[in-house]
Amino acid sequence: MSKALLYDATMCIGCKQCEQACAQQNKLPYDDTVAAESVQSEHKYTVVLTKDDKFMRRLCMHCEHPACASACPVGAFHKTKEGPVVYDVWKCIGCRYCMVACAFAQPKYEWHSLNPRVRKCIMCPDRVLAGKQTACAEICPTGATKFGERDDLIKEAQDRIRQNPSTYAPRIYGLHEVGGTCVLILSSVNVEEYGYPASAKIGDTPMPEYTGKVMSKVPDFIPVWSLVLGGIYWISHRREEVAAAEAEEKKGSER
């Protein structure tokens, strides 16, 4: 059973306390300037976006089958069984394939550092392991960001939609997208308006499957292809040896 976050945009009041708590938890700078920034960056793992009188949070989705973890050549990302997708900076070589691979464009980079790290929300793994909520869920004054078991949160989200069908767009974003994510989003409008990739575009197939289909063939391909190549080499050179031997024989009989 993995933990998850349910973010209900209709309950959000845009106080940005989650941003501040996140910065504190991850020892990132936070002041009015940072609060005014409306994009995620290497120093802002989560952002509360405002459109008219509505709000929307963005953060790492903590996919059930994370593309970043499958893409990383040195395995610097991994999905923990508790839910968070975490990053081991000491392994990272800085190829940035994780950034290109992520369908939600979540990993950000320390472009101006001389020993740069990939930065993203890691879902407070220390707190989660200690049985606590994430910093953002704990601080949220309205319960818009709620922490809990993924299955329980899905049930709760479905109940909320059922009880207030006029309030909600009839879907839970993250339930099936790219094979399911540990951040679930409820909203009255389309989350795509806030920069989330369209469900139809990213699909329900876990992203690692697209490369996995190819990678799974490699272990069989290597011995088969070596044998084929070796065989061709042997045949084409055997022909030559035979020709040489025959020529030798001919010479011998002429003598």
Add this chain to the structure above:
Amino acid sequence: MKTKLTFWRIVFFVIMALGLYSAFVRYFRGLGAVSNMSDQFPWGLWIGFDCLCGVMLAAGGFCVIGAVYLFNVERLHSVVRPAVLTAFLGYLLFIVGLLFDLGRPWYIWHQLIYMNPHSVMFEVGMCVMAYTTVLFFEFLPNVLERFNLKTPMKWIKNIYAVLVVLGILLSTLHQSSLGALYLIMPSKLHPFWYTPALPFLFFGSAIAVGLAMTIFESTQSAKAFGRHLELPVLVELGGALLVALWVNALLRFEDYFHRGMLRQIMKPSYEAYFLWLELTLAFVIPITMLSFKKIRLSPNGLYLASIFSLLGFITNRLNVSLTGFETYVGHHYVPKWTEFSVTLMIIAMGFALFGLAVKYLPIFPEEGRRAIEPRPQTETGPIVAIPVLRHAGD
């Protein structure tokens, strides 16, 4: 020995000076200062050109080795060494490019201890590492012969079959995997270039480019170093290039046809212009040129056709790695001048090292000296050496 200050030497030194300045900015100010890469465009020119195109342009090594040692195409013997040299330099320079692009290049060896077998990047990394080693051994006979070291030469001869098979196996794997890298981003890469067939297309284009590059470098070094050109060899390569281009064109057509994209690629759009440019350079012009016997038999015609197809496939890889992401990101990526200057420096280093190698090592066969190959010589008939610029097409 006096070195003359020629035009190209001055160009070389200017490129190197600017490149070194950019290298300084890269390592002392960071990737953000040296490039226009951003969180939206995490991969820029250095991945698009230095890595994707670099590896493709170095494919001549395994193509020619495969033709000569696997399929016994004896006539191509004389281009084995220049092709292996190009490939070896290409991979070394690819690694240099990587040291610029990686955020933490000092941890590049982590690849060997923290392995993630699910990662395409891991496969590419391991194959490139292994293949560069194979190329080192394939290149070594040049040096051994130069210093007349007979014993180690014999060792290489003994393992040459293994080197040949291993080299082609590794090339097949990583040339196609470079395309497979992009399979994980179906929602980001434009449908003109995102296709499940990417690994096949990358492998196919590597073979075409390998042949084109061999024609290009043979002619180029003939022009630059006053070497004599073996026209029959080039004609043979040109014929193979024509076939390879047709196969690639057919693959592309099949891919668009099966994905129902044919109507879409005809409609004018930002991406369509780049696609048309790519298809014209890679297929339309060189296939048309090579279809004329007169052009196919002339050194200049072959040279031009190979340049067009090289430019076409370079455009293709830049489209896959850069153009194809612009609509998703919502803005353009234009490399900073310092990015260009690093790339130019790497290319200039390639040309310079190639020149040095040709000057000091027995890369091209000379009068009275036959390339010592790790197998008995069974050359059939004399190979006609023809000065590069003389037309022999009629």
